[in-house]
Amino acid sequence: GAPHLAWGEAGLSLDGLALDELATAHGTPLYVYSRAAMQSALAPYQQALAGRPHLVCYAMKANSNLAVLQTFAQAGCGFDIVSGGELARVRAAGGDPAKVVFSGLGKTRAEMAQALDAGIKCFNVESEAELDVLSAVAAARGQRAPVSLRVNPDVDAKTHPYISTGLKGNKFGIAHTRALAAYRHAAGLPGLKVVGIDCHIGSQITEIAPYLDALDRVLDLVEAIEVAGIPLHHLDLGGGLGITYTDEQPPGADALIAALLAKLDARGHGGRELLFEPGRSLVGNAGVLLTEVLYLKPGEDKSFCVVDAAMNDLMRPALYEAVMGIVPLRPRADGTPEVVCDVVGPVCESGDWLGRDRALAVQAGDRLAVLSAGAYGMAMASNYNSRGRPAELLIDRGEALLVRTRETVEALHALERLPGA
Numbered sequence: 001g002a003p004h005l006a007w008g009e010a011g012l013s014l015d016g017l018a019l020d021e022l023a024t025a026h027g028t029p030l031y032v033y034s035r036a037a038m039q040s041a042l043a044p045y046q047q048a049l050a051g052r053p054h055l056v057c058y059a060m061k062a063n064s065n066l067a068v069l070q071t072f073a074q075a076g077c078g079f080d081i082v083s084g085g086e087l088a089r090v091r092a093a094g095g096d097p098a099k100v101v102f103s104g105l106g107k108t109r110a111e112m113a114q115a116l117d118a119g120i121k122c123f124n125v126e127s128e129a130e131l132d133v134l135s136a137v138a139a140a141r142g143q144r145a146p147v148s149l150r151v152n153p154d155v156d157a158k159t160h161p162y163i164s165t166g167l168k169g170n171k172f173g174i175a176h177t178r179a180l181a182a183y184r185h186a187a188g189l190p191g192l193k194v195v196g197i198d199c200h201i202g203s204q205i206t207e208i209a210p211y212l213d214a215l216d217r218v219l220d221l222v223e224a225i226e227v228a229g230i231p232l233h234h235l236d237l238g239g240g241l242g243i244t245y246t247d248e249q250p251p252g253a254d255a256l257i258a259a260l261l262a263k264l265d266a267r268g269h270g271g272r273e274l275l276f277e278p279g280r281s282l283v284g285n286a287g288v289l290l291t292e293v294l295y296l297k298p299g300e301d302k303s304f305c306v307v308d309a310a311m312n313d314l315m316r317p318a319l320y321e322a323v324m325g326i327v328p329l330r331p332r333a334d335g336t337p338e339v340v341c342d343v344v345g346p347v348c349e350s351g352d353w354l355g356r357d358r359a360l361a362v363q364a365g366d367r368l369a370v371l372s373a374g375a376y377g378m379a380m381a382s383n384y385n386s387r388g389r390p391a392e393l394l395i396d397r398g399e400a401l402l403v404r405t406r407e408t409v410e411a412l413h414a415l416e417r418l419p420g421a
């Protein structure tokens with residue numbers, strides 16, 4: 001899963017830097033990312049697509065730290081954004097707005113205008129109502145907005161229901177059966193220019209088959225839409241490729257893309273520009289969350305290991321019952337007994353756990369790493385319980401850079417006012 005992690009004298013290290021030492025220097029909870037690991041995760045996408053017109057648009061919702069975005073911008077990536085805030089981050093990180101695709105089913109007029117100003121590559125439109133509004137916003141500015149329709153191919157990505165998006169019952173995309181009519185409608189609107197088609201079927205997908213099913217259904221539509229006289233320049237196949245958290249065995253991006261290209265070629269669509277919107281698979285295994293054991297709380301029914309990171313820092317376990325690896329940074333060899341316990345945070349909710357029934361030989365003061373925490377970790381963190389969000393470090397060529405400071409109490413209060421003050 002994470003080849004940039006290694007065990008040595010000083011315990012667990014990332015790109016050669018001992019994580020326990022980083023925790024001592026910067027405190028916990030602490031996110032640590034490897035720039036090299038992100039670059040190696042991107043490489044199979046780029047290699048598999050070499051020689052074809054393509055654009056890898058990093059789905060920045062997975063991890064939108066500016067230094068992370070800069071890493072992908074410098075590697076030539078575009079970005080998949082879902083808000084005006086994300087667009088601002090692309091620009092702040094030096095990304096190229098002309099390589100941005102704008103997804104999401106609730107774009108506001110203001111966000112549309114910002115994206116038109118920036119000159120983004122494409123709006124991935126998710127409803128017929130959105131087509132009308134986008135056309136009006138663009139036409140009022142004397143522009144034509146480049147659009148793809150996000151079609152819902154109605155395939156089962158076989159993943160967690162909260163992160164499955166390509167089924168009929170999901171709120172995302174335009175139903176397969178409505179797609180041709182919606183394209184006809186789009187082609188007739190004065191403020192739009194149809195440029196492509198888009199689909200995204202879910203996240204943490206560990207099989208190739210659902211992608212191939214979706215591609216077949218999308219290609220059926222492409223053919224019907226073009227017969228109707230509406231040319232489509234690019235095909236955006238979304239993101240969603242899973243990673244190994246514990247024992248999942250997802251295909252590599254290279255294998256997935258090879259299979260998709262084979263189908264595209266076989267159906268005579270090999271020359272089209274291809275877009276992908278990977279998030280998790282580019283950053284998930286490039287990051288860890290470090291936390292310190294505060295208390296051990298043995299019990300008759302259940303034992304707890306109380307740590308200083310909580311659901312507000314990493315909400316995937318609480319929200320999806322996600323299972324993520326948890327390891328001591330310096331495994332003990334002093335006879336400390338292994339205890340099966342739930343690893344829980346200080347937040348006042350029973351759902352505040354990072355791991356359940358984990359066998360750990362630890363004492364208070366020891367540090368743990370939650371593995372595969374580079375995606376949807378810090379990005380989903382909150383200030384619940386008035387907890388400042390963790391600091392973030394990026395390891396780049398052997399050096400650990402503090403790329404976001406720990407949130408201070410002042411920062412937490414900055415937007416509030418006392419009545420009468």
Ligand code: LLP
Pocket residue numbers: 059062080103104163200202203204238239240241277278279280281316320375376
């Ligand atoms: N494109 C669109 C339109 C998306 O909605 C998403 C993710 C992606 C691309 C990137 O998908 P990825 O390659 O990361 O699977 N918070 C959840 C995952 C939510 C995914 C939302 N959409 C989690 O922690 O598992």
